[in-house]
Amino acid sequence: MTDFDLLFFLKMGYTTNRNNNRPSIPDGWTVIINNLRKRGIVMKEKDCIFCKIAAGEIPSATLYEDDEFRVILDLGPASKGHALIIPKEHYRNLYDIDEKTAADAMILAKKMVLKMTDALGCDGYNIVQNNEECAGQTVFHFHMHMIPRYKGDKVGLGWHTGELTDEDKKEILDKIR
């Protein structure tokens, strides 16, 4: 396959997933696109604010930076020290990030949480990562929230607990296993 063919595939952009209407890259394209990224052909998505922040084109309060990631303070913090891990390459979210970058992001989260806990004197941490609008994603460039927690703080990340019914349990186990 030539570069021209690869770019043609790329230009066709996102399509809609048949099952749940979420935007997704069709099977096989992720591999093609990740190959292009590795070859330096695709790095950024035009008009993506986090691509520009990660590249340093827009200034940010940067806590850490390496070849793969930039870690910045969130502009609308849930608590003091709320930070975001942002890969320098553009991935919409967990559905299309490559496995190595996802794994490296979690390894970096562990390092940052240890360091930040010491620095901030917080009592715990939430790692939050939203995927698609219905799940609260507002910036469509993969990122992980690191939210320091302080005893008695008013950060609200909870949900009302339901009940795992026998029907749901059977249905889900049958579908997944």
Ligand code: 5GP
């Ligand atoms: P999401 O809702 O997509 O999971 O999270 C997006 C986060 O990015 C929000 O917490 C929001 O405050 C933060 N954010 C949005 N735009 C900017 C920006 O330009 N700079 C910084 N530092 N944070 C931003």
Ligand code: ZN
């Ligand atoms: Zn981006």
